[in-house]
Amino acid sequence: MNYFSSNFKLGILGGGQLGKMLLNDTRKFDIYTCVLDSSNEAPCKIASNEFHLGDLMNYDAVYNFGKQVDILTIEIENVNVDALEALEKEGIKVYPASKTLRTIQNKATQKSFYVANNLPTAPFSRFTYTSEINEAINQGDLTLPFVWKSAQFGYDGTGVKIVKTLEDLEGLPNVECIAETLVPFKNELAVIVVRNASGDTKTFPVVEMEFHPEANQVEYVICPARIPDDVAKKATEVALKTSEAFNHVGLLAVEMFQTQNDDVLINEVAPRPHNSGHQSIEASYTSQFEQHLRAILDLPLGRTDSKVGGVMVNLVGAEGYTGNVVYENIETIMEMDGVTPHIYGKQQTRPFRKMGHVTIVNENLNEARRIAEEVKKSIKVISE
Amino acid sequence: MNYFSSNFKLGILGGGQLGKMLLNDTRKFDIYTCVLDSSNEAPCKIASNEFHLGDLMNYDAVYNFGKQVDILTIEIENVNVDALEALEKEGIKVYPASKTLRTIQNKATQKSFYVANNLPTAPFSRFTYTSEINEAINQGDLTLPFVWKSAQFGYDGTGVKIVKTLEDLEGLPNVECIAETLVPFKNELAVIVVRNASGDTKTFPVVEMEFHPEANQVEYVICPARIPDDVAKKATEVALKTSEAFNHVGLLAVEMFQTQNDDVLINEVAPRPHNSGHQSIEASYTSQFEQHLRAILDLPLGRTDSKVGGVMVNLVGAEGYTGNVVYENIETIMEMDGVTPHIYGKQQTRPFRKMGHVTIVNENLNEARRIAEEVKKSIKVISE
Structure with a gap:
């Protein structure tokens, strides 16, 4: 064709x-x-x-x-x-196949898929309704603390809550859910795997994700992750095995926890271009978007390595502002070295809404990370 | 604003x-x-x-x-x-200003502008009509060989002819024109200057342009040019002075000849994004297109240096093919290292029509140049 x-x-x-x-x-x-x-x-x-x-x-x-x-x-x-x-x-x-999407759309089914395919993930229990959790705790089948996750439609931190006491369960929707063991981790990592219809596969470098403590949204993505080689190797292998298990075509972003023992546990996957790969536009030989096209069109895959170090900062709506968006101090950040803003073109901002992102590239990754903090301090997504 | x-x-x-x-x-x-x-x-x-x-x-x-x-x-x-x-x-x-465009649109006026502003360019004579050239030769005011250039609407080699004998003048349109001294040169170079409305100025690295001998179109652009530092410095200075002379806002691409004596002579300028800067999309910290926007919107200019070596190959319609375009062997070139095709989306091809370009990036410029030749040999723009 x-x-x-x-x-x-x-x-x-x-x-x-x-x-x-x-x-x-x-x-x-x-x-x-x-x-x-x-x-x-x-x-x-x-x-x-x-x-x-x-x-x-x-x-x-x-x-x-x-x-x-x-x-x-x-x-x-x-x-x-x-x-x-x-x-x-x-x-x-x-692409992705309906079967893959059906598995991923439900977090309980997604977790069971990892278990069935011998892929590492944090232990968890499935519940048809949140209301069943109390009984499980009473019977000693579940212990506090744990992470409550709604099985359906979780996106960017909604539908996720850390439950430390029984009171934390109050107010949660009474839906299908999982209770996942709270795993203390050193880092959140992600690897994007790309696989074309012919089965050729490549992986982008492991990235490090720093989260906003309140919004549970990625604040910085750092490429490559500043982790030991053996951990990077382990994360890459897990991501590859996950892509194979799904027999996936296109991009598969695999989000993982690096535990205190340097084990790697799958958190969740996204079968599409992903926030953890945006820096690839400026930093990689081939952007994740071009790779996704190459993969689903069954074209040869491009190089996945980086030209330079890359850090991505999400631009989310500031708290307390709702309405027609204004990017305060965008000119200030454009003066900084290797900074490219990407404005998504949404007219209305609201707290924590993803309005854009900024990529910072530099030969020196630590310098890129330093500038990223300056970017974060300077720009503010507010309303008129 | x-x-x-x-x-x-x-x-x-x-x-x-x-x-x-x-x-x-x-x-x-x-x-x-x-x-x-x-x-x-x-x-x-x-x-x-x-x-x-x-x-x-x-x-x-x-x-x-x-x-x-x-x-x-x-x-x-x-x-x-x-x-x-x-x-x-x-x-x-x-941007560019009407005054600048008026000067540039007419090649005779453009050349006179360089002379008036003490900018180096090859010697030339102006003629209101091509028919006046014979008399100038007869009177000893002009000697063969020279380059005939139509003053108006020259684009991509049309309106240019090397005149070695009087017979070469036959068939040329009888229009306003110049006769320019034929300068033997080592290289054709180009420098893109970017200047914003506030007057901040930056230059992209000097690039080397290799031309197709018949079509008089650029075949390869190599960034950075493989020339001695002092020649690169001279070319950059000439380009900067040219931008200043025009009081230019936006991109100004300055095409130059590197003479046998390593002098630099301005050939012509383009006050806009230019074919000699396409590799900047993949190779530079900031693409020429983003820089043009930054400049005309009076935003801070981005870095103009390169992340990696870049070579650009023009995709022009092959001789002997006219009609609905087909990019033969595009999958072959997409298998090569660091290769990105850009297809312009023109439905119809014809000989030498610019249909797209291919960028090859590599840490090693010579390797990029080698792959560029493979690209050139492999892909062919033909018709159905």
Whole structure:
């Protein structure tokens, strides 16, 4: 199939910032793109060839959209998987596969998948309803503290709570969930694996993620992670095994904990371009977005190593501000060495909403990390 | 002015590949863009916020378009300059300035500008009509060989001819022209200068341009140029002085000859993103396109040095093929180390038409140059 012609159509479910950055690279390859999103304000509205309005969780919307394209991919996991399964049966190539998405969409099923495939992850218990947790504690089957996670629709820290006392359980939604052992860890790491339809596989360098303590969102991503080689090797092997277990095509971002004993435990995965790979646009030989395209189009994969050290800072809405967004001091950060802001194009800010990110690249990773702190201190996403 | 809001509008005259790559970076900054082009098939049709159809040489089309934007820039020099002058008088910021474009659009005026500003360029004679050249030769005012150049609308080698004998003059259009001394040169070099509205100035590294002998089009651009430091310094100084002489805002690409004596002579300039800077997307800390935006929006300029060595190969239509384009062996080149194709999205190919370019980046410039030759040998732009 000739991807470099207008006879070929690539479908993307979701029109947010990940889709927007993916579209940038489709333009470079002149690939014809169709995007489905429920918002007329979606960042992907502009750079796609066709923008379709529709609910990603609606069977008909996804099915009818998917019927018009040759290859279908996602930029968000919360899509109607039944429709994807029907499309696969009719010969549409769907990457990631519906089966993978079904496993990942439910955190309990995702965790069970790791166990079944002999992949390291923190011990956990499954519950059909949060209300069952009290009884498990009373019976001695579960001990405090633990991490409560909603099985469905967790995204960026919502649906996750550290439970230290029984009171912490109050107010949690009464839904399917897991209680995961609270593992003290040194670092949160991530590895992005890319695998094309022919099965060629490459991994990006291990990155280190520093989280915002309150919002449970990634604050800095540091590439490569400043960890011992043997830990990096272990993390890379776990990520590769995870990609193989899913028989995955496209990008798979594997988030992991580095424990106090330097073991590596899978936290969760994302079968798409991921926040932990944004610095690849400036720092890597091939960006994660270009790699995702190469993989799903079954083209040769590009180099995954880095040209220079890279640090990514998320730009999230400041607390106390809601409304038309203003990027305060953006000119100040643009004066700094090797700084590139990426503004996602969302009109409205609200506390902790992802509004953009900033990449800092430098020959010297520690210098990049230092500048990243200056960036973080200077820029503020506020409202008019 | 807040560029990062939809109240601000950036206008771009021309919707070709340079505009397309510029738009990529406007998306990164979420800058609202309006593009004017005469073709409904223009590569910029997709990624702009507003696409306007209109003739770039038509006063009303350019004026009416320009009235709707805050800052107006170009991706091609052949635009109606009277309209730009009128817009400037009404307070629209026009970069490059109408005065600069008027000087550059006419090669005779451009050459005279260099002389008037004490900038080095090859000796030349001006003629109102080509027919006057014979008499000048007869009178001993001009000696063979020389380079004939049409004063108007030269682009990519059209309107240029090396005249060795009187017969070579036959068939040339009878237009305003210059006859330039044929200077034997070692290398063709280029330096891109970027200057923002506040007057901050930076230069990209000197690049080496290797030309296709027949088509008079750049075949390879090598960054940095493999020349002695003192020649690089001289070329950079000449480029900076040229930018200052124009009081230029935005990118100014200065093409130069390195003579046998290691003198540097200006060949011509382009007041916009330029073919000699495409490798900056992958090789430089800041791409030429991002720098152009930073400059015309009066933002701080980014780093202009390189992360890695870069070589650019132009993808032009192969001789003997006209019609719907096919990129033969594109998968072969994508297997090579550090290779990124950029497909401009033109449906129709014809001999020597610029259809795309390929960037090869590598820590080792000579290795990048070697791979560039493999790329050149492998890929072929043909028709269906």
